[in-house]
Amino acid sequence: MSTDTKSLTSNEAIRAELESWLDENWSPDRSLLAWRDILVDGGWAATGWPLEYYGRGFDRGQVALVHEIFREKGAVGAASVGPRRLASETILAMGNDDQKRRYLRPILTGEHAWCQLFSEPGSGSDLAGLSTKAELIDGKWVINGQKVWNTSAHHADFGILVARTNWDIPKHQGISYFLIDMRQPGVEVRPLKQMNGHASFNEVFMTDAIVPAEDLVGGEGNGWAVATTTLSYERRGAAPTLSGASTSENPQEGLVYDEYREELKIANEPYTWYPQRQGRVDLVMSRAKETGAISDPVIRQEMAKLFCMSKGAVLASQAAEAKRKSGSNEIVPAGSIGKLAASVIARQSAHVHTMISGADAMLSGPTSAEEGMVAEVLISVPAISIAGGTDEIQRNIISERVLGMPKEQRSDTGPFRDIKRNT
Amino acid sequence: MQTEFTEDQEQFREVVARFLQDKSTPLSVREMMASEAGYDKDVWRQLCEEVGVAGTHIPEAFGGFGFGSIELGVVAEEMGKHLYCGPFFSSSVMAAYALLNIANDSSKVKLLPDIAVGKTLATLVLDSLNSPEAVGRQLVVANNSLSGTAAMVLDAHVADLFVIVARAETGLGLYTIHAGAEGVSVDLLETIDQTRKVSRVSFKNATVERIGHVNSESLDRTWDHICVVLAHEMIGGAQHLLETTIDYTKLRYQFGRPIGSFQGLKHRCADLLMEVEIAKAATHHAARCLDAGEGEAYAASMAKALAADTYMKAAREAIQLRGGIGFTWEEDTQLWFKRAKSSEVLMGTPAIHRERMISMMEQQS
Numbered sequence: 001m002s003t004d005t006k007s008l009t010s011n012e013a014i015r016a017e018l019e020s021w022l023d024e025n026w027s028p029d030r031s032l033l034a035w036r037d038i039l040v041d042g043g044w045a046a047t048g049w050p051l052e053y054y055g056r057g058f059d060r061g062q063v064a065l066v067h068e069i070f071r072e073k074g075a076v077g078a079a080s081v082g083p084r085r086l087a088s089e090t091i092l093a094m095g096n097d098d099q100k101r102r103y104l105r106p107i108l109t110g111e112h113a114w115c116q117l118f119s120e121p122g123s124g125s126d127l128a129g130l131s132t133k134a135e136l137i138d139g140k141w142v143i144n145g146q147k148v149w150n151t152s153a154h155h156a157d158f159g160i161l162v163a164r165t166n167w168d169i170p171k172h173q174g175i176s177y178f179l180i181d182m183r184q185p186g187v188e189v190r191p192l193k194q195m196n197g198h199a200s201f202n203e204v205f206m207t208d209a210i211v212p213a214e215d216l217v218g219g220e221g222n223g224w225a226v227a228t229t230t231l232s233y234e235r236r237g238a239a240p241t242l243s244g245a246s247t248s249e250n251p252q253e254g255l256v257y258d259e260y261r262e263e264l265k266i267a268n269e270p271y272t273w274y275p276q277r278q279g280r281v282d283l284v285m286s287r288a289k290e291t292g293a294i295s296d297p298v299i300r301q302e303m304a305k306l307f308c309m310s311k312g313a314v315l316a317s318q319a320a321e322a323k324r325k326s327g328s329n330e331i332v333p334a335g336s337i338g339k340l341a342a343s344v345i346a347r348q349s350a351h352v353h354t355m356i357s358g359a360d361a362m363l364s365g366p367t368s369a370e371e372g373m374v375a376e377v378l379i380s381v382p383a384i385s386i387a388g389g390t391d392e393i394q395r396n397i398i399s400e401r402v403l404g405m406p407k408e409q410r411s412d413t414g415p416f417r418d419i420k421r422n423t
Numbered sequence: 424m425q426t427e428f429t430e431d432q433e434q435f436r437e438v439v440a441r442f443l444q445d446k447s448t449p450l451s452v453r454e455m456m457a458s459e460a461g462y463d464k465d466v467w468r469q470l471c472e473e474v475g476v477a478g479t480h481i482p483e484a485f486g487g488f489g490f491g492s493i494e495l496g497v498v499a500e501e502m503g504k505h506l507y508c509g510p511f512f513s514s515s516v517m518a519a520y521a522l523l524n525i526a527n528d529s530s531k532v533k534l535l536p537d538i539a540v541g542k543t544l545a546t547l548v549l550d551s552l553n554s555p556e557a558v559g560r561q562l563v564v565a566n567n568s569l570s571g572t573a574a575m576v577l578d579a580h581v582a583d584l585f586v587i588v589a590r591a592e593t594g595l596g597l598y599t600i601h602a603g604a605e606g607v608s609v610d611l612l613e614t615i616d617q618t619r620k621v622s623r624v625s626f627k628n629a630t631v632e633r634i635g636h637v638n639s640e641s642l643d644r645t646w647d648h649i650c651v652v653l654a655h656e657m658i659g660g661a662q663h664l665l666e667t668t669i670d671y672t673k674l675r676y677q678f679g680r681p682i683g684s685f686q687g688l689k690h691r692c693a694d695l696l697m698e699v700e701i702a703k704a705a706t707h708h709a710a711r712c713l714d715a716g717e718g719e720a721y722a723a724s725m726a727k728a729l730a731a732d733t734y735m736k737a738a739r740e741a742i743q744l745r746g747g748i749g750f751t752w753e754e755d756t757q758l759w760f761k762r763a764k765s766s767e768v769l770m771g772t773p774a775i776h777r778e779r780m781i782s783m784m785e786q787q788s
């Protein structure tokens with residue numbers, strides 16, 4: 001069905017329909033929620049989703065066009081910041097009709113913020129080794145255990161949660177995937193201060209927390225497959241970004257803008273340092289000129305190495321994308337390669353920023369270089385090679401799945417109960 | 424600007440690859456290395472007649488096929504994979520690009536058609552193979568009489584025609600002289616990489632013909648064109664080393680398991696793949712920039728620096744991951760290692776290209 005719509009919908013037709021719809025419906029004087037209700041009902045909140053669920057089955061190019069038109073009109077789009085996209089994409093792919101009906105809409109309207117409850121103190125890279133327990137008691141799932149490093153959990157209304165429902169079978173098979181209400185007495189969220197002083201992630205303690213039976217996704221014991229869907233979405237680079245997707249860049253006057261600015265301020269708070277963890281390559285040339293470091297031949301060499309990598313990585317990901325589109329069956333490991341490259345680039349950039357600043361690199365805060373941004377680079381870069389799967393795990397993936405090298409010998413087969421793990 | 428290969432370009436790659444797979448085997452490469460000429464005349468003739476490699480990028484007006492750096496890169500990439508030994512790089516790439524970028528039209532008409540079909544073997548005589556800025560310090564022309572020494576010239580021992588950049592009172596000029604002319608002496612040199620023959624060429628009051636004025640812009644453009652082809656050759660070689668090394672780690676057993684199952688090796692291979700993918704993308708991009716006449720001015724230097732570092736890394740890893748056998752004369756990996764080394768330093772080390780890149784970026788921003 002959605003393919004029919006796609007082929008019948010030309011870019012001109014999309015533009016004409018959306019522009020006249022916006023002319024009729026968009027007004028900055030409504031409340032944010034009232035506007036988003038209209039937006040969802042009109043079918044313009046998530047045009048890449050299928051027709052049955054608020055969407056139009058548009059392809060990437062068409063979705064991009066829609067965003068473009070929203071931007072031109074200065075119209076506010078659906079809520080999109082934070083891990084909510086991980087939740088909505090997973091529910092869309094693996095949830096049942098009832099779950100889609102209950103959860104997708106408030107994600108789009110911004111009523112519900114989400115977080116990802118995957119990592120635990122005892123299992124991070126080895127996600128399938130998790131030991132948070134879910135038991136079905138009187139028709140409800142009762143959750144006990146601890147999660148950690150959960151970005152935005154302190155703002156979240158719901159969480160996507162993986163927990164163990166069977167301890168007597170191999171570890172991947174005993175996992176189930178839940179949608180959990182964070183606003184309940186059994187869930188306690190404690191912010192964790194990071195080495196860069198921000199506190200975007202949290203510890204989450206669950207003590208007899210309740211998940212209704214209907215909020216199990218994909219059936220009992222199928223949690224690993226559902227979690228993999230979430231992770232592949234995350235590594236495809238659809239991770240949280242600083243700005244909303246279909247949003248106006250310069251919000252203007254009006255109630256909807258005021259509320260939207262407030263929403264962004266809260267939702268973006270955990271992510272203000274994300275550009276710094278990528279190394280701020282964009283600041284390097286101007287810093288080198290400003291400080292005179294540009295005349296140092298050693299620094300010039302390091303700068304060039306950085307620009308070669310950062311520019312080359314962009315070109316490589318474009319080449320991979322082009323190959324993917326042309327339907328080539330050559331395996332293009334764009335996600336993992338891009339993630340590895342991002343780490344190399346961020347570290348080299350921190351190295352170059354250090355050389356450029358010299359002793360000034362000791363300083364931080366608003367009066368230090370680039371209003372503290374250089375200092376923040378130096379102490380944020382270590383996160384990039386850990387978050388979303390460590391560099392070592394990416395290398396495992398590339399070597400085994402892309403290069404086809406032999407798998408590591410396992411010592412974690414058999415019933416989960418018997419596997420050695422952190423206590 | 425093109426962002427991916429067209430179907431025609433992919434088919435062309437297939438044709439070149441199939442030919443070289445047949446005619447440029449490690450065995451024949453070793454024969455060529457040991458031979459004085461350094462290449463097989465029949466194979467070269469077939470490459471020119473059947474595949475048409477020598478005239479790939481030469482405009483139809485000058486007897487070529489009128490394609491560009493992209494297609495020439497396709498040829499070079501496959502040649503790099505198969506370690507082709509022959510006058511392609513010296514004649515079709517170096518000499519032809521100097522003529523195309525610098526020579527006057529009548530000389531192009533006169534000289535290029537025979538180069539385009541591989542009948543004339545030309546070579547570019549530069550008195551520095553390090554950087555365009557260093558060219559013109561050794562070779563000096565006065566009244567069409569050339570004296571001085573070019574310390575290293577590719578394939579000079581088999582070339583019919585020397586295309587020379589030399590300094591005259593009026594500045595740098597492009598000159599020609601035929602091999603065997605009076606006052607020209609060629610000494611074949613001993614080299615690490617025997618797949619590329621290098622000679623010292625000395626001129627003593629040799630009578631040359633001036634065919635163009637060289638300015639820094641045309642010399643830079645020539646340098647870029649040559650470097651981008653060389654970068655293609657290098658990424659082809661790096662790709663070959665990556666593939667054969669991975670294959671080896673799957674077959675070789677130690678401690679009761681394939682060495683490719685050791686994480687210490689797997690992670691190095693993953694890193695290498697990342698670098699190869701990036702160098703390939705940067706190199707293909709550089710050719711597209713040249714053909715489109717747009718994009719970053721430093722794209723060629725970026726490609727040369729990345730491809731050179733990546734090829735050397737692939738070569739070092741290829742030997743290390745093979746252990747003792749990798750260090751033998753018998754094993755073929757050393758052939759690619761030596762080609763990687765000669766390509767790394769030919770037409771500018773990575774450090775020189777990085778410096779070139781930064782000065783361009785500095786001026787832009």
Ligand SMILES: Cc1cc2nc3c(=O)[nH]c(=O)nc-3n(C[C@H](O)[C@H](O)[C@H](O)COP(=O)(O)OP(=O)(O)OC[C@H]3O[C@@H](n4cnc5c(N)ncnc54)[C@H](O)[C@@H]3O)c2cc1C
Binds near residue numbers: 083116118383387686
């Ligand atoms: C900024 C940030 C935000 C995050 N946000 C979230 C979030 O929102 N939700 C969430 O659930 N999690 C989140 N995480 C957690 C993240 O996914 C984990 O930290 C990560 O997967 C690593 O797990 P770990 O910390 O337990 O380290 P470990 O898995 O204990 O790893 C320790 C070291 O061992 C190495 N190692 C482990 N296994 C192997 C192996 N097989 N081969 C080789 N080396 C190995 C690792 O590479 C690492 O160097 C976040 C982390 C960071 C830093």
